Amino acid sequence: MNKKVAALVAGFCILSMSGFTQLLTWTADFPKDNDNITITLMPQKGNQA
Amino acid sequence: MSDVYVHIGVITNLSTSNTDWRYSKFTWATTPTAAQATSLGNNKWQYPITNGIRTFFGVPAGETILKIAMLFRNGTGATVQRNADGSDMFIPVYDNTIAARFTVPLFQPTYNRIPEPISKQVGDNISLTAIANQSSTMKLFLNGTEIQSASSVTTISATPTLTTAGNQTIRVDATVGATTKSESFQFFVASAPNVAPLPAGVRAGINYEPGNTSVVLVLYAPGKTRVCY
Numbered sequence: 001m002n003k004k005v006a007a008l009v010a011g012f013c014i015l016s017m018s019g020f021t022q023l024l025t026w027t028a029d030f031p032k033d034n035d036n037i038t039i040t041l042m043p044q045k046g047n048q049a
Numbered sequence: 050m051s052d053v054y055v056h057i058g059v060i061t062n063l064s065t066s067n068t069d070w071r072y073s074k075f076t077w078a079t080t081p082t083a084a085q086a087t088s089l090g091n092n093k094w095q096y097p098i099t100n101g102i103r104t105f106f107g108v109p110a111g112e113t114i115l116k117i118a119m120l121f122r123n124g125t126g127a128t129v130q131r132n133a134d135g136s137d138m139f140i141p142v143y144d145n146t147i148a149a150r151f152t153v154p155l156f157q158p159t160y161n162r163i164p165e166p167i168s169k170q171v172g173d174n175i176s177l178t179a180i181a182n183q184s185s186t187m188k189l190f191l192n193g194t195e196i197q198s199a200s201s202v203t204t205i206s207a208t209p210t211l212t213t214a215g216n217q218t219i220r221v222d223a224t225v226g227a228t229t230k231s232e233s234f235q236f237f238v239a240s241a242p243n244v245a246p247l248p249a250g251v252r253a254g255i256n257y258e259p260g261n262t263s264v265v266l267v268l269y270a271p272g273k274t275r276v277c278y
Contacts, residue, residue: 021155022155022156022165023132023138023157023158024138024140024158026140029150029152029180029182030141030143030148030150030182031102031117031140031141031142031143032102032142032143032144032145033101033102033103033108033113033114033142033144034101034102034103034104035101035102036097036098036099036100036101036102037097037098037102037117037140038095038096038097038098039055039095039096039097039098039117039119039140040089040093040094040095041086041093041094041095041096041121041130042092042093043092043094043121043130044092045133045157045165046130046131046132046133046138046157047129047130047131047132047133047135049121049128049129049130049131
């Protein structure tokens with residue numbers, strides 16, 4: 001039984017708030033086809049490759 | 050570390066699907082200087098598109114650019130940064146008409162934008178900020194009910210309290226003349242947890258009940274709002 005309990009406890013996950021980062025940001029806010037754009041990647045999000 | 054490169058193209062009105070990139074700039078697993086991203090430190094990377102998006106990709110006039118499609122990879126292409134769901138990353142390209150989008154909460158750069166996971170329960174607030182590309186009448190709605198309105202603005206914010214459990218829909222409208230553009234998103238609000246004292250005689254950890262056929266588990270989780278199993 002102790003093994004079952006241990007497995008159950010191991011299966012618990014505790015949720016926490018995710019950080020305030022965004023995978024991709026860019027300027028200008030609303031780029032048009034003739035605008036320049038600067039893209040910034042913060043890989044803490046997404047698939048975290 | 051400088052081994053970070055972009056793979057980048059566009060989705061246009063002639064693309065046959067959300068994954069039909071056109072005018073891709075670079076060959077996969079090659080390391081041209083023009084594809085190299087710049088490190089900003091703290092694992093943050095930047096890539097500029099200069100000379101205008103249309104010129105940069107060589108998209109002919111008359112073909113409408115809808116999105117920039119991109120991935121970040123290492124030089125060999127063995128490591129690839131994508132969205133959490135494995136999809137390509139996209140940046141919308143706009144025209145001269147009114148447009149609006151949320152900046153808070155944070156969004157994932159999926160083809161159809163979705164927010165980063167939102168964890169809320171009844172009684173929580175949610176911070177909202179939306180921007181428009183031109184001065185407009187902007188309105189925020191929670192489940193169809195207007196919660197904020199402002200005229201001749203390019204930004205609108207609100208922090209409504211979430212009073213009901215279940216699926217919620219947030220929408221922003223930006224109106225100029227007879228044209229209204231919107232963005233909306235959905236998220237789930239959990240019921241507030243029942244807070245009750247511990248049963249008599251139990252303590253943090255595993256409490257074996259008589260007969261050894263059942264237990265009472267007491268988790269100590271300071272700063273957390275819920276647990277799952």
